[in-house]
Amino acid sequence: MSAMRSVEEQLAEVLAAVAPLPAETVAIAEAHGRVLHAPVLAANDIPAFDNSAMDGFAVRFADVATASQDAPVTLAVVADLPAGSPDDPRLAAGQAARIMTGSAVPADADAIVPFEDTVGGLADSLGTTTVVAAPAAAGVFVRRGGQDARRGDEVLAAGTWMGPLQCSAAAASGVDVVVVSRAPRVAIVSTGSELVEPGTPLRRGQIPDSNGILLAALATDAGAIVVHRGSIDDEGSSLHALLADLESVDAIVFSGGVSAGAYEVVRTELAAAMAFVRVAMQPGKPQGFGRLPDGTLLFGLPGNPVSSAVSFETFVRPALLAMQGRVGGERARIVLPASAAWRTPPGRRQYLPAAIDRSDPARWTVAPATAGGSGSHMAGGLGRAEAYAIVPADVEAVAVGDLVDVMLVA
Ligand SMILES: Nc1nc2c(c(=O)[nH]1)N[C@H]1C(S)=C(S)[C@@H](COP(=O)(O)OP(=O)(O)OC[C@H]3O[C@@H](n4cnc5c(N)ncnc54)[C@H](O)[C@@H]3O)O[C@H]1N2
Numbered sequence: 020m021s022a023m024r025s026v027e028e029q030l031a032e033v034l035a036a037v038a039p040l041p042a043e044t045v046a047i048a049e050a051h052g053r054v055l056h057a058p059v060l061a062a063n064d065i066p067a068f069d070n071s072a073m074d075g076f077a078v079r080f081a082d083v084a085t086a087s088q089d090a091p092v093t094l095a096v097v098a099d100l101p102a103g104s105p106d107d108p109r110l111a112a113g114q115a116a117r118i119m120t121g122s123a124v125p126a127d128a129d130a131i132v133p134f135e136d137t138v139g140g141l142a143d144s145l146g147t148t149t150v151v152a153a154p155a156a157a158g159v160f161v162r163r164g165g166q167d168a169r170r171g172d173e174v175l176a177a178g179t180w181m182g183p184l185q186c187s188a189a190a191a192s193g194v195d196v197v198v199v200s201r202a203p204r205v206a207i208v209s210t211g212s213e214l215v216e217p218g219t220p221l222r223r224g225q226i227p228d229s230n231g232i233l234l235a236a237l238a239t240d241a242g243a244i245v246v247h248r249g250s251i252d253d254e255g256s257s258l259h260a261l262l263a264d265l266e267s268v269d270a271i272v273f274s275g276g277v278s279a280g281a282y283e284v285v286r287t288e289l290a291a292a293m294a295f296v297r298v299a300m301q302p303g304k305p306q307g308f309g310r311l312p313d314g315t316l317l318f319g320l321p322g323n324p325v326s327s328a329v330s331f332e333t334f335v336r337p338a339l340l341a342m343q344g345r346v347g348g349e350r351a352r353i354v355l356p357a358s359a360a361w362r363t364p365p366g367r368r369q370y371l372p373a374a375i376d377r378s379d380p381a382r383w384t385v386a387p388a389t390a391g392g393s394g395s396h397m398a399g400g401l402g403r404a405e406a407y408a409i410v411p412a413d414v415e416a417v418a419v420g421d422l423v424d425v426m427l428v429a
């Protein structure tokens with residue numbers, strides 16, 4: 020039997036086959052979850068203009084530089100500036116404008132006095148206001164236009180994933196559309212004559228198709244559009260009928276039918292397009308990967324539920340991110356002490372579904388998500404996992420207190 024491939028070798032083969040997807044323009048309100056194909060350049064300054072950081076009075080600093088409880092300074096309030104006001108009232112010496120947070124600061128003012136530093140509140144302040152504490156310096160509580168970004172500055176780089184914070188930054192910079200990579204179109208195909216839709220009463224031998232749900236959700240989280248999800252039996256005719264039906268997909272993710280059994284439909288029917296190899300990982304040893312003549316990527320993931328989940332993380336997710344040109348999308352990794360002991364398979368890197376105990380914020384610990392074993396069939400225990408503990412191939416056991424690499428996936 021041929022030697023096992025390393026995870027890195029298999030991933031390199033997958034990534035070498037990935038072609039970047041073309042760009043498309045979407046409205047900023049539709050950009051959440053997409054990856055920027057082109058940088059976002061600010062269409063306006065942020066802040067857009069000099070504006071007040073406080074509710075209070077726009078003043079000429081020189082007028083109030085010596086104000087104190089013992090030497091209060093009374094100013095004439097000659098204008099009122101609610102947020103959104105386009106006014107720029109002239110202020111002569113001894114004059115102030117009442118101003119609200121976010122309102123444009125008059126050109127003649129160079130400091131803001133919060134109303135707490137005046138006698139009385141805002142309500143009765145439209146005639147005069149008496150300042151009882153001097154601003155620390157000229158410019159205080161004035162938020163300068165362009166302080167955060169200038170029109171034309173790069174606010175977000177190409178390759179950025181548009182999370183809520185990134186979408187808001189683009190919106191604040193005044194753009195209405197962004198150029199993103201087209202979302203990968205993915206088909207999720209479970210194989211196995213034992214599979215039924217979740218919730219269907221099971222006769223002996225049948226199980227719910229949980230991988231379809233799993234892989235569709237993982238693909239969606241990776242930015243893909245799932246254009247098809249379904250299961251097929253182990254007949255080659257079913258697989259070919261499905262392939263003929265699928266239109267313009269970028270990747271097909273099969274689960275099951277890739278190992279050594281007598282009914283391995285993916286392996287037998289797609290032998291010309293895919294290579295089936297053994298990878299030195301547990302779970303996830305049998306892997307199939309290839310391309311259709313039109314470039315569609317074909318992933319053949321092992322059918323055991325934990326094997327499918329780990330294989331997606333290891334090979335499919337990186338490919339979907341690379342198609343979108345995403346920069347820095349790798350899962351976060353941390354090192355944590357183990358709070359339980361477990362055994363690991365010799366000669367294969369282990370990816371163990373794991374739970375993290377966060378009860379002591381200064382000392383998180385990690386343990387297997389499934390008590391009583393790390394079997395790749397533990398589809399229920401997977402629900403308690405929020406991470407994978409990754410143990411090198413040359414380690415045979417993890418002891419309590421050992422430091423373990425942990426990949427966060429939740
Ligand atoms: N003689 C050998 N047998 C097996 C080997 C081997 O090297 N020699 N490898 C084992 C390993 S490791 C794995 S992993 C599995 C991979 O098998 P397949 O990818 O061919 O998957 P199936 O045989 O179709 O199914 C395996 C297992 O997973 C369940 N399954 C399949 N699809 C789904 C689904 N959509 N939802 C939930 N569960 C699913 C299926 O019922 C089986 O229990 O092969 C080992 N065997």
Ligand code: MOO
Nearest residue numbers: 302303304326395
């Ligand atoms: O590799 Mo299988 O994926 O060990 O369960």
